[in-house]
Amino acid sequence: MTSDRVHGFAVVGCGVIAPIHARCIASLPAAELRAVVDVVPERAAQLAAEFGGEAYTDLAAALARPDVDVVCVCVPSGLHAEVGVRAAQAGKHVICEKPIDITLAAADRLIAACREQGVKLAVISQHRFRPGVRRLRAALEAGRFERLILGNAVMQYYRTQEYYDSGDWRGTWALDGGGALMNQGVHYVDLLQWVMGPVEQVVARTATAAHDIAVEDLAVGIVTFRGGALGTIQGSTAVYGGLREALEIVGVGGAVMLEAGEVTSWRFKDERGAGDAASGQEGQAPAEPVATMADPAALRITTHRAQIADLLAAIAADRDPVVTGEEARKPLEIILALYASARTGREVTLPLAATR
Numbered sequence: 001m002t003s004d005r006v007h008g009f010a011v012v013g014c015g016v017i018a019p020i021h022a023r024c025i026a027s028l029p030a031a032e033l034r035a036v037v038d039v040v041p042e043r044a045a046q047l048a049a050e051f052g053g054e055a056y057t058d059l060a061a062a063l064a065r066p067d068v069d070v071v072c073v074c075v076p077s078g079l080h081a082e083v084g085v086r087a088a089q090a091g092k093h094v095i096c097e098k099p100i101d102i103t104l105a106a107a108d109r110l111i112a113a114c115r116e117q118g119v120k121l122a123v124i125s126q127h128r129f130r131p132g133v134r135r136l137r138a139a140l141e142a143g144r145f146e147r148l149i150l151g152n153a154v155m156q157y158y159r160t161q162e163y164y165d166s167g168d169w170r171g172t173w174a175l176d177g178g179g180a181l182m183n184q185g186v187h188y189v190d191l192l193q194w195v196m197g198p199v200e201q202v203v204a205r206t207a208t209a210a211h212d213i214a215v216e217d218l219a220v221g222i223v224t225f226r227g228g229a230l231g232t233i234q235g236s237t238a239v240y241g242g243l244r245e246a247l248e249i250v251g252v253g254g255a256v257m258l259e260a261g262e263v264t265s266w267r268f269k270d271e272r273g274a275g276d277a278a279s280g281q282e283g284q285a286p287a288e289p290v291a292t293m294a295d296p297a298a299l300r301i302t303t304h305r306a307q308i309a310d311l312l313a314a315i316a317a318d319r320d321p322v323v324t325g326e327e328a329r330k331p332l333e334i335i336l337a338l339y340a341s342a343r344t345g346r347e348v349t350l351p352l353a354a355t356r
């Protein structure tokens, strides 16, 4: 369901990801960019010059505008809840970049504020909107995997030292909340748990292998899912050039592999004829390498736009968006558990206490 009403948007944080939001807003007939906010005035001015809207350095002034209905939170990860809570308290719907924030306590504050104020909260997990991922999810919902036994997420990305040096929050525990897992890896940790279900226990090792940063650029984890399946999570930003981005899901009834979000292997015992096979089978060429594996600015807007459109439809229908705050909390908790295991050398059992 969609609404003809045009929703006013504010983008808060005018860095690398902000133009993606601005382009999505420009491409949606029911959306209009009315305010852009950054603590650095030139950044706000530049985004406004390119995409329209009024430039602000004062968040309160932008939130005071009655013609702003939705706020896109595009500030560093450790500030998501702070900005999102203020937006919610001003009565605005919130689209929050991933991860929801970097602690469970902050995530809970944002979730509670949006629920209490009766505004929608959507957290970006744009890969959920890729056709291959949706097809995988449909196979799961149709029961074709039967009992799931194995799920692997492989995220072998590359980021230069210049990338980490390009913002004083990047690669810090205080504002990035972690490295290859918390920043880049959260996408596929989300996909993994979306398909495999809740995680019971994790054990992990992390390393800072190829960068001068405080956080990990290499992580390997073993996961036990509550349903009994096993899994692995491998995340890195130290794999030169970016090698592989894959999700492998195995059930008793079949096995599917997605590479770069495209189905590259699709085998089910209940094979459903040519159509089933043709759309992703043996012999199919591997997907094109994803530009973002080595360059974070190379994002296309299609999936972000689908998620923002989903939020507008959720507002119109007064339903939850596809990726709620509660959903986005799940990969955050798994990543925090992996970090806790790497730190202590012990297996960590979920749920974690939301102490901070």
Ligand SMILES: NC(=O)c1ccc[n+]([C@@H]2O[C@H](COP(=O)([O-])OP(=O)(O)OC[C@H]3O[C@@H](n4cnc5c(N)ncnc54)[C@H](O)[C@@H]3O)[C@@H](O)[C@H]2O)c1
Pocket: 012, 013, 014, 015, 016, 017, 018, 037, 038, 039, 040, 043, 059, 074, 075, 076, 077, 078, 079, 097, 098, 099, 124, 126, 167, 183, 296, 299
């Ligand atoms: N979904 C994706 O694929 C994707 C890709 C890139 C980044 N992101 C996420 O987007 C967020 C921003 O990342 P980025 O790469 O654009 O960072 P960035 O450093 O390029 O931009 C952040 C901007 O926020 C501004 N800022 C900081 N504190 C502020 C405040 N209190 N109020 C207003 N503005 C403030 C900074 O001046 C900066 O311009 C991160 O959480 C990141 O994880 C998501």
